[in-house]
Amino acid sequence: MNEHKLQKLIDDVKDGGLSRRSFMRKVVAAGIAAPIASQMLVWNGVAMAQASLPYKPTKAGGGGPLKLLLWQAPTLLNPHFASGTKDQIASRIFFEPLAGWDKEGNLTPQLAAEVPTRANGGLSADGKEVIWKLKPGVKWHDGKPLTADDVVFTWEYAADPATAAYTTGAYTDIKVEKIDDLTVKVIFKQPTPFWADAFVGVTGQILPKHHFGEYKGAKSREAPANLKPVGTGPYKFVDFKPGDILTGERFADYHVKNQPHFDTLEVKGGGDAVSAARAVLQTAEFDYAWNLQVEDEVLKRMETGGRGKVSTVVSGDIEFIILNTTDPWTEVDGERSSVKTKHPTLTDPKVREAINLLIDRESVQKFIYGRGGIATASFVNEPKQFKSQKLKYEFNIDKANKILDDAGYKRGSDGIREKDGKKLKYVFQTSINAPRQKTQAIIKQACQKAGIDLELKSVTASVFFSSDVANPDTYTKLYVDMEMYTTTQPQPDPERFLNQFASWEVATKENKWLGRNVSRxxxxxxxxxxxAAQKELDPAKRAALLIKVNEIFCEANVILPLLSRTRVAAAVNNLAHDHSGWDVDTWNLAAWYRT
Known part of the structure; x- marks a missing residue:
């Protein structure tokens, strides 16, 4: 669809001559994904839907307990330190952003009174300013009012390098000014096509200045509220045992009428994905279970019991492998996998190319994940206009062997290839989870046939995805040769998702391993x-630039995409829940109710 026709359709919606539904049908038919079509309307001054779950209760409370199961247990409750999705989910119960993303990719106001648009004066024509108006009457759990001072402070907190926030990438290149008690202006250094990053979704949760003000910068880890949050969310904090259980109670002064429905909240952590699925689908001991990374055939059998149902939504999440080009076994200045080192063999592009050919993605999809993932060679897969059409995957053991032969890697008496005394022998780690262990085994078997030996390492999920800087087994440390996990795309635009390929985001000891570039x-x-993409206002040119970033890392075979992940959860039959593939599961928790 050319630019002229697209703009005419947008103008027709603005003039009332074309419905949003008809617009969406036309642009999606032309190859533009629904989330981006929604954003086009927002960018052009057309407000989108306010919520994706019709809410039926006529009063707050009365719903009894709500019990959630996160088999990867939360370990902290500060959203700006939450590098693991389970910590982001738990934090979002108490803290809220100015806006979140629904399952259609629409930007939905939460602490904001409205989504900024050109029509309401929220977006400047030059792409350099955004004005956010706060919802009046919002209170923190301690009764104090939410004001623009809290929003400005959140920017200062996350942008301060000494805070070492996981979200710092969303805040370092902006300036935030208070206009009045309920209005802030975000100023960008350059035209910014994707402005809905700071204060939005996973990275955007607002902190109370009166609880965190003394803990900005070097003292950030000492804040009591890191584990005992005071937020604006639908549930107030009651108790938290990191790695085990989190409890909350209904916030009587919540800022949305008749919400929340449930009186108490329990989030149980630990266990495994299979037992979590069983606890909802078969026994209904819990109301909702997150991230069911379980073989699809197992889930189908559980669903036959009739107590619950599997919920799937499209997302931009990706299951992938990182090949470490730094040395995980040599310590420099107190850290392994330092950027000051080079891996003995994985710095060789031929070795990485061979390993990529030894991954049977189609078997992993067919026999393990089913509804949970689609085989892919691209790190970005959704929305479709950001997916590379050039990247292709191939499973070919013979071809891998020839590449290694030609590169001079000879088999030793033990069958393992080596060159210059350096063996192709690697530690391959992931979290403890049946589909991941089966995927590891499939890859190990193929690698053996090419003379590559893999030692498989499995780490408890709550440890692997922990934000604990003292733990050597977290995925951000990458203290092994290769590792596998899923990373979540936090919004229907891949710009922030791809900053994990930026040199300035490398995870190091200096930034407490919270830099998003885990690969180094x-x-x-x-x-x-x-x-260039960060300031390119032309959608097609910007998409091409982001695709290039993706292709550079995938073609280097440092990042080996496996599956484009569908988000899979389970809910009991009488739970109305709002499951989005573009935000965390608890993004609209206040609107959940029992039917």
Whole structure:
């Protein structure tokens, strides 16, 4: 669809001559994904839907207990330190952003009175300013009012390098000004096509200045509210045992009428995905279970019991492998996998190319994940206009063997290839989870046939995804040769998702391993394309730049995508819940109710 026709359709919606539904049908038919079509309307001054779950209760409370099961247990409750999704989910119960993302990719106001648009004066024509108006009457759980001072403080807190926030990438290149008690202005250094990052979704949760003001910067980890939050969310904090159980109670002064429905909240952590699925689908001991990374055939059998149902939504999440090009076994200045080191063999592009050919993605999809994932060679898969059409995957053991032969890697007496005394022998880690262990086994078997030996390591999920800087087994440390996990795309635009390929986001001891570039790999061409995309207002040119960033890392075979993940959860039959693939599961928890 050319630019002229697209703009005419947008103008027709603004003039009332074309419904939003008809607009969405036309642009999706032309190859533009629904979430981006929604954003186009927002960017052009057309407000979108306010919520994706019709809410039927006529009063707050009365719903009894709500019991959630996160088999990867939360370990902290500060959203700006939450590098693991389970910590982000738990934090979002208590803290809220100015806006979140519904399952259709629509930007939905939460602490904001409205979504900024050109029509309401919220977006400047030059793409350099956004004005957010706060919802009046919002209170913190301690009764104090939410004001613009809290929003400005959240920016200062996250942007301060000494805070070492996981969300810092959303705040370092902006300036935030208070206009009045309920209005702030976000100022960008350059035209910014994707402005809905700071204060939005996973990265956008607002902190109370009166609880965190003394803990900005170097003292950030000492704040009591990191584990005992005071937020604006639908439930007030009661108790938290990290790695085990979190409890809350209904916030009587919540800012949405007749919400929340449930009187108490329990979030139980630990166990495994299979037992979590069983606890909802078969026994209904819990109301909702998150991230059911369970073989699809197992889920189908559980669903036959009739107590609950599987819920799936499209997302941009990706299951992938990182090949470490730094040395995880040599310590430099107190850290392993330092950017000051090079891996003995994985720095060789031929070795990485061979390993990529030894991954049977189609078997992993067919026999393990089913509804839970689609085989892919691209790190970005949704929305479709951001997916590379060039990247292809292939499973070919013979081809891998020839590449290694030609590169001079000879088999030793033990069958393991080596060159210059360096063996192709690697530690391959992931979290403890049946589909991941089965995927590891499939890859190990193929690698053996090519003379590559893999030692499989499995780490308890609550440890692997922990934000604990003292733990050597967290995925951000990458203290192994290769590792596998899923990373979540936090919004229907991949710009922030792809900053984990930026050189300035490398995870290091200095930033407490909260930098988003876990691979430690960088490429000047990728940095250049990423920075250009950040200020490119033409949608097609910007998409091409982001695709280039994706292709550079995938073609280098440092990042080996496996599956485009569908988000899979389970809910009991009488639970109305709002499951979005573009935000965390608890993004609209206040609107959940029992039918």
């Amino acid at each position: 790999y960088s490429d000047p061409a990728a940095d250049e394309a990423y920075k």
